Amino acid sequence: MRPSRRHPLLVPVLLCALALLAAGPTAAKGDAGDPGGLSAEVVRLFEKASATTQRYEAGRRKAEVQRAHAQRLERLLARERRNVAVLHGDLGRMAREQYRSGGGLSYTAQLLLADSPDELMRGQRAVWQADLAVNNAVTKSHRAEARLTADEAKAAKAWQALKRRNVRLAEMKQGIERRLEKAQSTLQGQADASVAAGACRGAVRLDQPETGSTAAWVAPLETYKLSAGFGTGGEHWASRHTGQDFAVDIGTPVRSVGKGRVVKVSCGGPFGIEAVVRHAGGYYTQYAHLATVAVDQGERVTTGQWIGQSGTSGNSTGPHLHFEVRLTPYHGSGVDPVRWLAERGARL
Template structure:
């Protein structure tokens, strides 16, 4: 009975699949959605959360480009200010020299000349000085205009960056709200099923919702939550000098993000790395372990929070080598691959999420490649 219930819940969550990034999320279910059965309403919430996750990722990439543009304009403004100060200093030197020499008027030059040759030399020097002064003045004006243009551009890009960051925060808030509402509805639906099964007198606390990954629900691999700290010092990867790495070595990419097939109700929520059982699994970047759990469709799993607001998940593990709250370094050994939970064979299921919860995933391969990791 429990296995059939879990299978139904898993099928419910991903029944709608992944939406297009341009899809919009509503703050409240409309009349049409309110008339839907509870499983379909839960599927709508997950679709909206996935669409908001895509918007968050798009805004995040755009914000990175805008930050680079802001940095470039700030460097250009700094260089322009330094150049302008040098040119103003040169103009001051020329003006003081002209004042000390009594100006460059022909009458002054004639009175101070001892011979015609000296007068011609002074006039020639005057013309050269005039041309040099005119060039310096033009360069100063050009620098001033360029500085003003770069300053205005910097202010514009900064305004766009702040607006984009606000959109990014709104998208993340939408993800969190939709997933929280879907979780509450799953709890109520699960509790209602249990109440109908055991009768109206017995009261049981609602169990956590089943994670929607495979549609086919094979028996969970034995072993349960197997925490086993590594012997000696915590093992580090040889690649730990890098900022980001792949979660495993010597792998074959199998099921990809948003792929579909008979193993899932509609689409896949992460990237699978086909590796033998017992393969070392490493943290792709430094961060903090926010959860370790077992017993659902993901089996033994770890979720890590990274700087920048992203989370990574490592599922179907045979062993867990870290605890909640533990700080991990890039490339640090966190567990061993396996086939626990709803898995048809040994592999690592890897996700990148906007929040720690399922339903907020983004494409893991693209995410890693954007951080310089060859996958």
């Protein structure tokens, strides 16, 4: 009996399918379709931008101090210039006085013209004193001029160094911001593709820094600006706003407000990419419009643990985190998240 040749590629195809199934929903880190490496890069760029901004601000504060110092130097320099002018005037006055008093006469002429030894001594003493005063004035003038020149050079050098440093920092900051903007755009593009497909790419694992916080409850973001609040009206939702919005950039790490278990990870619908966490006491928190999720459904999380990155997926008008506190895991059972967190010691 002749063997069948109708499906010569069936075995390799099945093996490939089994390999893909075994790999699970999370793609390998660094893969072109996986935002893992990109997500970490966004976080790194946030950190670099923050560090550079701090250095830039420190430089700006130093510039203010240097400006005040330079203004003091300018006042001192103006006074030194006036002193030099006075010294020059004194020298001119002394020269004219010597000329009128005969200070330029030779010792022999003074000896011949003197009526007595006492008069000769007095005249000689006056000449010596005048010469000493002139010499002292000349020395003082030269020192003042040298100090003036040195102070002017010092002030100019300090200003130039500070200016060059701030220019370098500004260029560095702009470069980081350009890279961050490009990475954020790519990250959000991947998020939009996930929402359109209605399928999550899998958890993106991020290396979270040690915070050292012992608080039981925290805000969902470390730094933020509050925007639309709970219960407010608006044209972008059906009746009343059901949560608290936090205006932040795409890729900002979002953290769980307390310990609990992830009961839902979704990448479709009006909330875009979202995660829901169940906490002790039967309360649920929702984190919506994300760019990525960093946890899997069923996973336990700790207070402050990064569970995703903010974005603008789903029905969103701009980058922000939509945060809700609910009595159930479902929409429509929300309570005021600001008051709820404040009752637990986490004031926004």
